[in-house]
Amino acid sequence: MRPLICIRRVDQTAILNVFGDIDLASSPVVRKILIREVRENRTPIVVCNLAEVGYIDSSGIVSLVEGLTASREIGSRVILCSLSPVVREVLRLAKLLAVFEIYKDENQALVSHNPRIGWEANEQVAGNRGCGHIRPGLVLDSCNPSVPRCLFYLACPFRGKPLQSGSCRLTSDGS
Numbered sequence: 001m002r003p004l005i006c007i008r009r010v011d012q013t014a015i016l017n018v019f020g021d022i023d024l025a026s027s028p029v030v031r032k033i034l035i036r037e038v039r040e041n042r043t044p045i046v047v048c049n050l051a052e053v054g055y056i057d058s059s060g061i062v063s064l065v066e067g068l069t070a071s072r073e074i075g076s077r078v079i080l081c082s083l084s085p086v087v088r089e090v091l092r093l094a095k096l097l098a099v100f101e102i103y104k105d106e107n108q109a110l111v112s113h114n115p116r117i118g119w120e121a122n123e124q125v126a127g128n129r130g131c132g133h134i135r136p137g138l139v140l141d142s143c144n145p146s147v148p149r150c151l152f153y154l155a156c157p158f159r160g161k162p163l164q165s166g167s168c169r170l171t172s173d174g175s
Helices: 027-040 058-074 085-093 106-111 119-127
Strands: 004-010 013-019 045-052 077-081 101-103 138-140 148-150
Touching: 004 027, 013 027, 013 106, 027 045, 027 058, 045 058, 045 106, 058 077, 077 106, 101 106
Parallel strands: 013 045, 045 077, 077 101
Antiparallel strands: 004 013, 138 148
């Protein structure tokens, strides 16, 4: 069964409300729409609202990761929001919560001007409004909130370590 995807636009943001399961049969539809928004339409921000997704398998996760990869290639953002418990658990098991920009609801995603990668970063910054300086790939240390830690790429040698001035280069192309 194909998922129902409702696309809305707010300013330069496309909001994809996904309804139904994202599995082997339906993931090509999700992938096609997400890639079209990012690559063909060059939408600066694509928000995927996954509140109504009851099931997601590895092919669905791959579709989301491909959309994220495409967005990083052109400098746009793919944001996940309103994760259903099932989607959150699958992303947690795949260790992808720290890779995606995730917000609790659509409103938070729409007003986010400073991209933050990772569930932990979003949760900590939401509770600590004075830290608007967080950049993509950085997360606050829960023991010492004034020390950002690198979470950018799995291959980054500074991943998870406290950052010193100049220790981690984050460029506009994400490298």
